Amino acid sequence: MAHVPVIGIGAISSLGNNVRQGFNAILEAQDGISPLYLFDSGLKTPPLCAQVCTIPVSDNAPNRTASLALCAARESLAHIEKRQSLSLAIVVATTVAGMTRSERFYKQLRQDPGHIENAGRELAFHEPTALSGFLCGALNAHGFYTLSTACSTGLHAIGMAKRLVETGAFDLCVAIGADTLSLLTIRGFSSLLLIDPSGCKPFDAQRAGISLGEGSGALCLASQKALRVTGVRPLAFVSGWGASADCYHMTAPHPGGAGAALAVRAALKEADCQPADIDLIATHGTATPDNDVAEINAMRTVFGKLPLFCSMKRSIGHTLAASGVLEAVFSVCALQQGIVPPTAGFAQPDEKINAAPAQVQRKELRHVLKNSFGFGGNNAAIILSHADCG
Amino acid sequence: MPRLFFHMRIVVSSMEYLSILSASAVLPSQEATWTDEVPTTLKRRDPRIWQMSYVAAARAMKNCPEEPNSIIIATALGALDETKNFLDGVFTDGLGSPRNFIASVHNSMAGKLAQEFKVAGPNLTLCDGHNSLASAIGACALLKNEDLPALVVAVDENIELLDRLIPYLSSECKQALENNKQEGAVAFVLHNKGGNHGPLVRSFGPLFIGSREPDKSCTALIQSQNPDGQTAVSLPSRTDGSFLSVPISIHELFRARSSGSFALCSFSPSSKAIAVVELCQ
Amino acid sequence: MEPLIDRLKGKIIKALKLSDVSPEDIDIDAPLIGGPLGIDSIDTLELLVLLEKEYRVTVPDVNTGRKVFASVRSLAAYIEKNRPQK
DSSP, X not given: OOOEEEEEEEEEBTTBSSHHHHHHHHHTTOOOEEEOOSSOOOSSSOOEEEOOSOOOOOTTXXXXXXXXXXXXXXXXXXXXXXXXXXXXXXXXXXXXXXXHHHXXXXXXXXXXXXGGGGHHHHTTTOSHHHHHHHHHHHHTOOEEEEEOOGGGHHHHHHHHHHHHHHTTSOSEEEEXXXXXXXXXXXXXXXXXXXXXTTOOOTTBTXXXXXXXBOEEEEEEEEOHHHHHHHOOOOSEEEEEEEEEEOOSOSSSOOTTOHHHHHHHHHHHHHHTOOGGGEEEEEOOOOOOHHHHHHHHHHHHHHHSSOOEEEOOHHHHOBOGGGHHHHHHHHHHHHHHHTEXXXXXXXXXXXXXXXXXXXXXEEOOOSEEEEEEEETTTEEEEEEEEEGGGO | OEEEETTTTEEEEOOOOEEEEEEEEEOGGGOTTGGGGSOHHHHHHSOHHHHHHHHHHHHHHHTOSSOOSEEEEEOSSOSHHHHHHHHHHHHHHSOOOHHHHHXXXXXXXXXXXXXHHTOOSOEEEEOOGGGHHHHHHHHHHTSXXXXXXXXXXXXXXXOHHHHHHGGGSOHHHHHXXXXXXXXXXXXXXXXXXXXXXXXXXXXXXXEEOTTSOHHHHHHHHHHHHOTTOOEEEEOGGGSOSSTTHHHHHHHHHHHHTOOXXXXXXXXXXXXXXXXXXXXXX | OHHHXXXXXXXXXXXXXXXXXXXXXXXXXXXXXXXXXXXXXXXXXXXXXXXXXXXOOOOOSHHHHHXXXXXXXXXXXXXXXXXXXX
């Protein structure tokens, strides 16, 4: 198992259309959520969501998820010239994909049976795989995989991209996580009473749920051959991927965090890292009463002494399948710049958790652990390492 | 070692073979009493697509010498019925059922199987349309040794709404879904090849072909991987129009112990991509 | 409140898909959640939907919810007290 170089990153979120804008806003602990204006959710009060202001024009993208994905993917590949002789695969992580168009179609169909004649056009991109096909065409990519494991998908995509490069399957592999806001996800999380009406407060004593968000992150991994051909210096390394299942409950995490700990340990083992080597945990930190306490419990079983930790969910929202990649991208920035990001939305520690996220501070970071925990008890952990630790 | 596909400029990697420890299928259209094998707790309230996945998985694991350490689901459309029911609730009286929403998430089958069978390792769901099984096998080949064997379940369901919509889809999609009534679940337990000589399986793709012709692309791909021409090839145009065509065919060949090398090709009109699942036994 | 309780039992069975349970089987004073019917936390959310849909009644917070869902009898009493007058 190798340390695989990251040679490109891309990000579009409610805080900005590129990585630099997004990370600078995170460093300022900007609040990235506002009352939903993209469409009518049908709820009495528009929920607070992280919404992307304007998406740069993107060639006939069939839906909003595709526009976001293309934007981030393009940014991650923009500076990589001379890739014509290299094979490129993408691993796409999405929950919503074309559902925004499908749910609008279905709503209209219920009111007007004649609307069925538009099915061909409106449902052409319903399948998640259609997003990947579109991106391959737009990016000149050769192969792909489409993953959908809810909130943990982004990190699994990075893990699979790592494997594809280190096994020699492809020279370049971009992990792309993308999700937009949809009626299905907003009403779905609302029916589970998981949305905090006053905005998410990660790890806070008053936390009461999530704030959904839209966005896309892209991480380009390269083989040794690709490094030579492109001449690009690594920004960081992906050094470990761990994956596990809780086997506990379909929506609540295991309170002791056993499954999560398993994933983290697997990632550490692959990265050949000891717990003490981790300088920062970029948590899942969704601000649900259950997640935050279970996550810290899990981290305590692995680390004993808890490293510095942060959550980005108030700044960029919970972007579901995109979250793993988006937050990994910003973790790469943290590694590069030697800065621990703050946690917007946090004010008071919870005595049940007995820990507080870190203040923003300069710190030499060698290795960062990024966690994501999804519905159905699906756990993912990725370790990112500083470019000098390869 | 990666091989370059010069005349098509597609790069294909020779993925490692995996050995098939066991396989099973649940096809409701052929088996009226399959629900007898669904435990009471699931039968009460859980979605049909979970039940089909459960029975296929239980059957595959019953005949299997080793227990799986990870679960990979291959599904094109996921829990269609649950998604529709949730939206019906929202559009009818503004109230969507929480249980419908949970089940509508694409990886709900994988999570449920992990819970029922206590499989704590990697848990993935691949959604690549007609190419989903190839993707799942590809993902399996990328797992670490300690995460194998893996339980791979290809599952898709048919609902009345889908039947109604198909005639209005593009002609490519219509053709690819001609026999979409073939719903069900096909399960495989896959392990490292080790010293095994059969039955073995591996996959290529999905590979994006854009506007290129699927049958020709598949033929070229097979020829590049098996230049000796000993492989029996099944092209997308001749397969049964259903998301489960390839999994069902692989299962039938496996069960019949047909000896030889078989390449089952698929094409997804949604992603304009081909894939191949190759069986050797 | 008898007719309400009888109808409520039927609605609970239907909403939670308890297909092997009949109204006579339900003990109206037994704990609803985690009790003999095998109702879990997701079911409580389904019951909230039921309350709103069938009786136009909402539950303001988690603590009230715990008392409301303590048993079928307490649920019926809450509905009786809070349903909009016809």
